[in-house]
Amino acid sequence: MKNFLKNFFDIKFWKFLLVGVINTIVGECVVLLCLHPFGFKSYVWGAGAAAVVGTIVGSIVSYIMNKHFTFKNKEKGIKPMLRFTLNIVVCLILRVIAATAVSEGCKAAGISMFGMDVNSFAANLSWAVGACVFVGCNYIGQRFFAFKEK
8 A cells, every 4th residue: 555655646646736736827817818808708708718718728738738747648649638638527527526415415414614604615615625526536537547658
């Protein structure tokens, strides 16, 4: 078990986290640019459109940096891109399932902390759990599926 943990949380894990910080910053900057200088907020779906554009740009940064910097994947062609995309979709689905389960569980049990009402606590906790599920599943999926070593 000690060897497994040592190998799992190696330099690739820390590079993956660094890339995640970078692609999140890039994606959020794109959202802000879309909302303010480019005026997406003036459209009915402006905030949603800005979020989609930011997510796409952040995902492209993630793909490029994780493929070349984190996992040093040399595979050519569209296959790694398709595996990466499939991985992201699966991780998003798992995130929504986990967040929904936590939110509904908190509401059903009436769980609250930190002076928040039940709905606010459920929303915050479900976001945090969903984010952790996404990052964990995304790392596993990218390392062992999208950019697996040959």
